[in-house]
Amino acid sequence: MKGTHANLSKDFITGSDKTDWHNNALWFLRAKRDIQRDTIEDWEKLRSTAAAIKDHTLSRLPEYLQTFEENAVKNGMQVHWAWDDKELREITAKILKDNNARSVVKSKSMLTEECGLNPYLEQEGFEVVDTDLGERIVQLRKEHPSHIVVPAIHLKKEEVSDTFHEKMNTEKGNASPDYLASVAREALRKDFMKADAAITGVNFGVAEAGAVVVCTNEGNADMGVHSKKTVIHCMGMEKLVPGYDELAVFTRLLARSATGQPVTVFTSHYRKPRPETTEHIIIVNNKRTDIFADPEFRQAMRCIRCGACMNTCPVYRRSGGHSYHHTVPGPIGSVLAPFYGKEKNKDLPFASTLCGSCNNVCPVKIDLAGLLYRWRQKLTDETSSDMSKKIGMEVGSKILKSRKKYDLAGSVFRWVPKGLLQSGLNPWNVHLPDGRKGRVFPEVPKESFRQWYKKNQEDS
Amino acid sequence: MTVGLFVPCYIDQLYPKVGKDTLEILEKTGCNVVFLQDPLCCGQPMANSGYEKMTSGFEKPFLKALPEVDYLVTPSASCSYHLSHHLLKPLVSAEELAKVKELTEFLHDVAGIDKLKASFPHKVGLHLSCHGLRGLDLGTPSELKVPYYSKIEKVLSAVEGLDLVVPPKADECCGFGGSFAVFESAVSVKMGSDKMCGMAEAEVEYVAATDMSCLMHLEGVFRAGDSPMRVMHIAELLNSEE
Numbered sequence: 071m072k073g074t075h076a077n078l079s080k081d082f083i084t085g086s087d088k089t090d091w092h093n094n095a096l097w098f099l100r101a102k103r104d105i106q107r108d109t110i111e112d113w114e115k116l117r118s119t120a121a122a123i124k125d126h127t128l129s130r131l132p133e134y135l136q137t138f139e140e141n142a143v144k145n146g147m148q149v150h151w152a153w154d155d156k157e158l159r160e161i162t163a164k165i166l167k168d169n170n171a172r173s174v175v176k177s178k179s180m181l182t183e184e185c186g187l188n189p190y191l192e193q194e195g196f197e198v199v200d201t202d203l204g205e206r207i208v209q210l211r212k213e214h215p216s217h218i219v220v221p222a223i224h225l226k227k228e229e230v231s232d233t234f235h236e237k238m239n240t241e242k243g244n245a246s247p248d249y250l251a252s253v254a255r256e257a258l259r260k261d262f263m264k265a266d267a268a269i270t271g272v273n274f275g276v277a278e279a280g281a282v283v284v285c286t287n288e289g290n291a292d293m294g295v296h297s298k299k300t301v302i303h304c305m306g307m308e309k310l311v312p313g314y315d316e317l318a319v320f321t322r323l324l325a326r327s328a329t330g331q332p333v334t335v336f337t338s339h340y341r342k343p344r345p346e347t348t349e350h351i352i353i354v355n356n357k358r359t360d361i362f363a364d365p366e367f368r369q370a371m372r373c374i375r376c377g378a379c380m381n382t383c384p385v386y387r388r389s390g391g392h393s394y395h396h397t398v399p400g401p402i403g404s405v406l407a408p409f410y411g412k413e414k415n416k417d418l419p420f421a422s423t424l425c426g427s428c429n430n431v432c433p434v435k436i437d438l439a440g441l442l443y444r445w446r447q448k449l450t451d452e453t454s455s456d457m458s459k460k461i462g463m464e465v466g467s468k469i470l471k472s473r474k475k476y477d478l479a480g481s482v483f484r485w486v487p488k489g490l491l492q493s494g495l496n497p498w499n500v501h502l503p504d505g506r507k508g509r510v511f512p513e514v515p516k517e518s519f520r521q522w523y524k525k526n527q528e529d530s
Numbered sequence: 531m532t533v534g535l536f537v538p539c540y541i542d543q544l545y546p547k548v549g550k551d552t553l554e555i556l557e558k559t560g561c562n563v564v565f566l567q568d569p570l571c572c573g574q575p576m577a578n579s580g581y582e583k584m585t586s587g588f589e590k591p592f593l594k595a596l597p598e599v600d601y602l603v604t605p606s607a608s609c610s611y612h613l614s615h616h617l618l619k620p621l622v623s624a625e626e627l628a629k630v631k632e633l634t635e636f637l638h639d640v641a642g643i644d645k646l647k648a649s650f651p652h653k654v655g656l657h658l659s660c661h662g663l664r665g666l667d668l669g670t671p672s673e674l675k676v677p678y679y680s681k682i683e684k685v686l687s688a689v690e691g692l693d694l695v696v697p698p699k700a701d702e703c704c705g706f707g708g709s710f711a712v713f714e715s716a717v718s719v720k721m722g723s724d725k726m727c728g729m730a731e732a733e734v735e736y737v738a739a740t741d742m743s744c745l746m747h748l749e750g751v752f753r754a755g756d757s758p759m760r761v762m763h764i765a766e767l768l769n770s771e772e
Contacts, residue, residue, distance in 0.1 A: 075714070076713055076714045076715075076716070076717075079714065079716055079717050080715075080716035080717075083716045083717065083720050084716060089720060093724070104672070104673075107675050108675060110675075113675040114674060114675055114676065382673065384702050384703045384705070384721055385714070385717050385721075388717050388720050388721065388724075389717050420579075420580070420710065420713065420714070421714060421717075422707070422710070423660070423703045423705060423706065423707030423708075423710050423718075423721075424578065424660075424707065425660035425664070425702075425703035425707070426660055426661075426664035426665065426671075427660075427664070427671070427673055427701075427702075427703070429664070430664065430671050430673030430674050431673045443577075443578070446578070446579065446580035447577075447580055447581075447582050447583070449580060450579075450580035450581055451583075459579065459709070459713070460581070463575075463576045463579055463581045463584055464581075464584060466575060466576065467573075467576050467581070467584040467585060467588075470539060470570050470571040470573075470588065471570075471587050471588060473567070473568065473570065476539075476570050480542075480543055483543065497712045497715070498711070498712060498750065499750075500715045500716075500718075500719045500754075502719075506754070506755075507754035507755075508715075508719040508723070508751065508754055509715075509718075509719050509722065509747070509750040509751050509754050510750050510753050510754045511750065512544050512545075512746055512749060512750065514543075514544065515544065515545075515546055515547075517546060518542050518543050518546055519537050519541065519542045519546035519549030519550065520537075520542055520567070521546075522546050522549075522550065523549075523553075523565055
């Protein structure tokens with residue numbers, strides 16, 4: 071099937087020279103994360119604490135959401151509730167229209183990406199500029215982020231240079247990161263000045279204060295929020311923490327896990343609107359209640375979108391984020407994706423070796439490999455089957471359940487000509503695009519252990 | 531002490547030497563070893579492919595064997611993990627479940643290595659198989675901040691002359707992953723090939739692991755790439771006399 075992770079990752083690996091570079095770029099983040107981990111004596115305790123705080127908050131989510139809303143309203147914020155992606159889009163557009171805003175600067179938000187906000191607003195005649203540099207790059211290229219923290223990690227600086235040359239008339243062939251960043255910065259400054267409204271994502275909602283917290287490295291959220299009369303914060307309903315004490319646990323974990331920084335350059339707290347400004351918080355569900363309602367998968371709601379599972383994942387690093395064909399890629403993305411379409415995302419929980427490295431880096435200790443394993447069982451039940459795989463598994467399980475059939479199959483196996491086992495008919499054998507062999511089947515020994523054992527016993 | 535030896539399907543069919551070496555090692559430690567004829571497979575190939583339900587019935591021979599042995603030992607961390615964390619977990623008490631041991635784990639935690647006499651004067655790179663490391667806690671995974679330990683290295687100290695190397699990224703997955711190896715073959719082979727490069731950089735002659743499944747995949751990649759490196763299960767190392 072075209073468009074599956076297996077095919078898209080194959081294209082990434084065989085159709086480009088990017089795999090090793092991509093792998094190393096992400097491993098660099100994992101290595102930086104390890105260095106930051108070592109600066110905190112109680113790192114593992116911090117992770118357990120974070121998981122416990124999230125579980126607690128989720129167990130009383132309705133209460134905390136109400137507290138959050140009450141406090142936010144007291145602060146002068148306007149709170150809206152969006153049941154799904156469509157409602158988020160419509161509420162956002164209405165706020166903009168009501169405030170006569172035509173152009174918007176937007177800081178990084180995977181939630182608005184998930185809800186398809188940009189294309190909708192553009193279709194409605196608004197101008198939207200993503201102001202996070204990585205997101206701006208993928209926006210100019212009409213692509214989607216390939217990673218939730220470093221959205222343009224799939225692009226080399228030369229590609230960015232070409233895009234900027236085409237869209238912003240930069241010097242052709244000048245791929246100096248300093249040059250490209252300074253041009254983007256200058257262009258974005260103008261966009262900030264021109265825009266009528268600002269939209270941000272939200273990293274944490276603090277229930278006791280009715281405040282939202284946004285973490286950025288570029289200060290772009292602040293540039294929008296501090297200069298616009300209309301401000302909208304889009305927050306997934308799982309982003310809540312009870313209070314500032316709990317928040318501190320997460321600000322210690324987030325940047326360390328994500329990019330190996332002790333903290334993001336900006337950790338901005340937005341509590342009440344400036345004078346003559348309307349500030350809105352849209353609390354979004356979009357299937358989160360489905361995840362919340364499933365006792366097996368509820369722990370996925372702990373996720374703070376740090377991306378550490380992607381950086382460590384040996385499959386993600388080699389296959390690129392777009393091969394996951396879902397807004398959030400990598401291990402956590404593959405856990406979330408089936409909630410947004412089982413049939414179209416049924417391949418994703420299989421795009422993993424279940425090595426468990428993601429579990430160990432996850433700052434909120436989500437059992438990602440365990441959840442992928444659970445999805446595999448559910449999806450083979452609830453979606454259409456790959457018949458050859460299913461039949462193969464059925465035959466295999468019948469053979470492995472019966473000594474007689476197993477012994478017979480073992481003998482037949484030994485009669486299969488070596489040429490056939492080593493041929494392309496055996497799916498184990500892989501040829502690389504350049505024609506060289508990638509992997510071959512083992513030599514089959516003359517006798518099995520069981521046969522040897524039987525003979526050995528008879529001899530003695 | 532009676533030890534039931536479970537030789538998993540693919541080791542039985544493709545790597546009988548690993549079964550023989552395991553049997554001999556267990557006998558050397560002074561255990562009364564019973565080769566369990568009836569259990570053929572832990573069910574992992576189907577279960578990891580989403581067909582756990584096809585493995586109902588796989589548990590029967592294990593349930594029959596467990597009460598008759600003090601330990602059920604297998605030279606495969608991933609099979610041992612699947613037995614103790616999936617197939618048998620809902621069916622037997624924690625005490626019975628604790629009888630299921632991977633070979634290294636059994637030697638380290640129970641039998642000891644004093645009676646093992648082995649020598650293998652070669653440079654060997656250790657690949658830390660995921661299920662053994664992260665599933666059975668055979669050592670410290672690189673992601674966690676916990677004091678360093680390695681049951682595998684301790685057990686392999688019984689091998690004289692062994693020049694054991696733990697290269698960088700020793701605990702990165704080899705790319706086998708069961709049916710992943712076939713259905714996601716491009717990523718799988720790329721991961722194996724990167725493992726091959728890492729081991730080659732460490733200039734080892736052999737690559738050893740607790741799991742023959744990882745090694746089957748790596749052997750396939752090594753041979754396809756004409757690498758002179760060879761693979762060895764830790765049971766083969768522990769039973770070598772060179």
